Amino acid sequence: MNEALLRELVPAVIGILVRRGADFAAAEDAVQEALIRAVRTWPQEPPRDPKGWLVTAAWHRFLDDARSETARRGREFAVDAQPPDGPVPNADDSLWLYFLCAHPALSPASAVALTLRAVGGLTTRQIAQAYLVPEATMAQRISRAKRRIAGLPLDRPGDLPTVLRVLYLVFNEGYGGDVDLAAEAIRLTRQLAAATADPEVAGLLALMLLHHARRASRVGPGGRLVPLAEQDRSRWDTVLITEGVAILQAALARDRLGEYQAQAAIAALHADAPDAAETDWVQIVEWYDELxxxxxxxxxxxxxxxxxxxxxxxxxxxxxxxxxxxxxxxxxxxxxxxxxxxxxxxxxxxxxxxxxxxxxxxxxxxxxxxxxxxxxxxxx
The missing domain is CATH 1.25.40 (Serine Threonine Protein Phosphatase 5, Tetratricopeptide repeat)
Structure with missing residues (x-):
């Protein structure tokens, strides 16, 4: 069962349902139900076209929910019983969903939860476990977020700085339960970096990679915090550091400095020092001046x-x-x-x-x- 593939398909499937006439909240709910069904059935009956399977399952779920609501209200729901014929569109709606989930009407906490659901493809249970809150509490938070944007025109999505702030909040939550939020934030930021050439997106990705590279050395026996100066640098992930530095250098070369690039530059200087005593603090102060x-x-x-x-x-x-x-x-x-x-x-x-x-x-x-x-x- 390829759960990573399922999560990667979520934004595209939501986008297809919305273009077919579903509102965002209903489309997101229907896709979540389709994901649950996929987890139950795919191990025994793997589909030839996973994306097409999810679109069909989610669309039928949407129709069932819509008809139930119609029957309750005594009105007719005018929509075809079957999805339109033809191949499933190959459009990538990830970027659109990033901005929608960072709508200015939403609080940061609501935006984070909605991003993890709609873009990350996580279930309410997974998000609740990651945040160490009851599933019912997280379900209410997500429901309130979807209701908050349900009646609003979607021509005012969050801007890029808001999207980046949401992703940074996800990263800083660390991990809990069966979902590693730091790794999930890196995965989502990689998607965003592939969809836009903005150097601040690259700066945020570099910052995440450089911080994540030190993760194994941050906590000692019994969960004790280990300060940066005392960390065992042999445990730092040099592959992530090399990738983060390369991404940062490419971003800085565009000469459009932003806060995430400056933070990443500070993290890179820490990563470059063989030990705490050889840290280039003078240059770090200069980067803090820029920041x-x-x-x-x-x-x-x-x-x-x-x-x-x-x-x-x-x-x-x-x-x-x-x-x-x-x-x-x-x-x-x-x-x-x-x-x-x-x-x-x-x-x-x-x-x-x-x-x-x-x-x-x-x-x-x-x-x-x-x-x-x-x-x-x-x-x-």
Missing amino acids: LRITGSPVVRLNRAVAVGEADGAQAGLAELGRIDPELPRYSAVRAHLLERAGDLETAAEQYVAAAAAATSAAERDHLTRQAARVRRLPR
């Missing part, structure tokens, strides 16, 4: 303070930190790191404790608590 110019993001400014502390010394990093709002998430963790480097161990330990109290995950909280304990044991 800050593009985004103006306080989070970028916070990360830049860390880089300045590495490039120019802890006091320089603390001076940069003094220009940043202390209410920003991770501020205490960054201040603790810079204070430790500056030799103020007592205050650093206090800041690690404060950072642990504000942590949003158990793994991060445990890591910061251990950092506080470690610093307290250091000789004064």
Whole structure:
């Protein structure tokens, strides 16, 4: 049973149903039902034309649902009983669905869920498992998203930056259940990169690959977080790094710098260093300058303070930190790191404790608590 093939066919099948007259929500529901039927029947009876099989099954499901609704309302549903004759169109609707799922009327969480369903071809159960929420909760989220765009004209799809933000959100969710969301985000971004020559799409793909290359070294025994400086670089995936760097270089050559290309350039510099001590922090600061110019993001400014502390010394990093709002998430963790480097161990330990109290995950909280304990044991 080729589940990857099934997921790849989903956007095209949804697009065909929509062009035949189905609205998006009904088409998506019908395709999901067809996928469930395919999972049950294909292992015993594999079709000669998988795409044609899915189109036929989904179209019949759509007709059945439409007739049921018609009977309930006492109205006639004017549509042919059979799909139009002729071969199934070979159009690729993936790009259209990306933009539709990133419609400006949707919240980021709803856009992510709808993208995983309509473009990723995942079931509600798979998405719920990946997000570690009950299936009923995810079903409600997806239903609300489809209702939200059901009555809206589809001439206002989300723009490309919104699509990229949705894919980045998917990637950052990591993985859970039986679906690896980081790998799924890479798969979807590859599809988008194949459909458009925009250098920011390539930049996002490069960024994902470079981060994903370090995945095996990020977590130690018992789920302990391993900081970048302490990671075993022999476990980094050099194939993904090589691919990510090549994609980034091609994107940068187009001379249309964007935030994802700048982030990927920083990730590439980390990947290029044979060990933490040989990291080119001066160049990383320069890339953070570019990223800050593009985004103006306080989070970028916070990360830049860390880089300045590495490039120019802890006091320089603390001076940069003094220009940043202390209410920003991770501020205490960054201040603790810079204070430790500056030799103020007592205050650093206090800041690690404060950072642990504000942590949003158990793994991060445990890591910061251990950092506080470690610093307290250091000789004064």
